[in-house]
Amino acid sequence: MKKNLLLLSTLCLMSTAMYAQSGNVGINTANPGTTLDVNGAITNRETAVAVTGNAATIAANTSQVQLTGAATAAVAITAPAAPNAGQRLVIYNNTTGGFGATLNGFTIANGQAMEFAYSNGGWRATNNGAAPANTAWNILGNTGTNPATNFLGTTDGQGLAFRTNNTEKARILANGNVGIGTTTPNTKLDLGSDVATSKLAIYNNPAGADFYGFGLSGGLLHFHAASTTLTAPPDMVLHSSGQLGINIGATNPTANLDVNGTARVRSTPFIPNTSVATPVYQDANGVISRSSPNGQGNVMSSGTTATIAAGATATVLTGVPDGAAYTVYVSTGSGCSQVALAEFWLLAVNANGYSGLMGKSGMLGGNGTVGPTFTETQNSSTATWNAGACQDGGNNTSLNYRISITPGTPHSIQITNLGNVPRQYSVVLVRIGLF
Incomplete structure (x- = not known):
């Protein structure tokens, strides 16, 4: 009699927390919306699995695993097939040595956990984990790569964009043109349409006081050699008209060759006696010209x-x-x-x-x-x-x-x-x- 009363009391207590409606079972809810509806936390007890010889085997009917022990290389995980598709498995890689652990081609980084679902005859990562082994680039570096098959880029006709601070800074188009500061490069290397004193550095010391490179200003291409600052006057400029200026600063040349300072020609050839040599002269502005009238002084x-x-x-x-x-x-x-x-x-x-x-x-x-x-x-x-x-x-x-x-x-x-x-x-x- 006492046993019957105890069983009746237990069923009454359970009825306050478990309900059934249209085949759905609810725990701590009177209106279960799915086959099993739990209003509250669910605990899957974690099972510790020690790594031996850089390998770990997970027992059947296990839902959550913590890999322990020391690893000296990447850990290979073996897990049995689940009795039902849809079974979940969470694996936490807590081994020492800093190596990843791989199940069915998906790598769990050291110190990280990854959830798997059993589907289509295998364990599949469900939380955007690493792609199957040897198909993803690791931000900490990659080994065993082959440039013929392993690359960073696109396989369709789209370009590749590079961002910092979520703003695009460089792009490679599908035709191979590279743009820095432009999304539509027109040449193999295009630095965009920005006009600035310094444009491209061949060498620049940490203090920015020894700049070798190129710059731009209106209609002028600047050439710098050991400029003391990025805004220092260029040593040579080439105008869009083809005129070249040496030591004239960022000003337009006034002749095809405009030199502010001395000029020297080394090892001039001897003119044979069948040729006429025309002397050159300099006017008050330093412009070099031939004699006047033409031929005078030849x-x-x-x-x-x-x-x-x-x-x-x-x-x-x-x-x-x-x-x-x-x-x-x-x-x-x-x-x-x-x-x-x-x-x-x-x-x-x-x-x-x-x-x-x-x-x-x-x-x-x-x-x-x-x-x-x-x-x-x-x-x-x-x-x-x-x-x-x-x-x-x-x-x-x-x-x-x-x-x-x-x-x-x-x-x-x-x-x-x-x-x-x-x-x-x-x-x-x-x-x-x-x-």
């Missing part, structure tokens, strides 16, 4: 000629431009250090046979008071010097020569050695006017 030089035998004639300058007046300088010397320098007038005019050459002046070095005697024809001038005997075999005729111009165009200058020993000559032609 120079042709033979350099030092080959040795011309006594009595022989050689062409020393060719291609002398027609239609101009020139001054011709001829120098030669003996083995006794006597230098004979003479100056001649020259007209190179092919029309009507007006070409002509005439001696002007000269001096014999080492004396300074003796000049040559000139004997003229229309197209030649003979310079006779009163040279003394010399150990090279020369006598008082050794420095004599005749200079002539060929009347037809293109004109040439010739030297005939009228001395008694071989000689070398230097001939310089300076244009003094055009017709």
